Amino acid sequence: MDKYTRSQAMTDQPRTVKLDHHDSVRTHVCQQISTEVERLERRIETLRLTNAPHTAIMISTYERMIDRKKGFLRNWNL
Template structure:
């Protein structure tokens, strides 16, 4: 018999998911996307105060990006008490 073969128990141990690593990844992604949402909201506020020629187009694009990022947070269950 070949000693290089692994037992079923060894294969099961190799598949164990370390939830603490998963939670840390989720937390990192949530914080990263929340930071991006805050920056986009700030850019939109700034553009609304400025009379730039293409501000409306830029605001529209940023709002679409904002909606997608908030949708991502919602779909993945990453929202917090602040609404994102």
């Protein structure tokens, strides 16, 4: 019963929104995706130096992933 009264009391109070968290989230997402793109580009360079049977397919897949990630950054102005 104590849990109910606490949760009810929490909903009665106005919720404060900290707008500065929005920019920090955008920055974090941008950094994370940029890091992922760099890793994929390094993988592509490594794959180009190897002679494996499915290298071309893997490179193509990684390039599509890079294009989508960069497109996401562009669409969200990151």
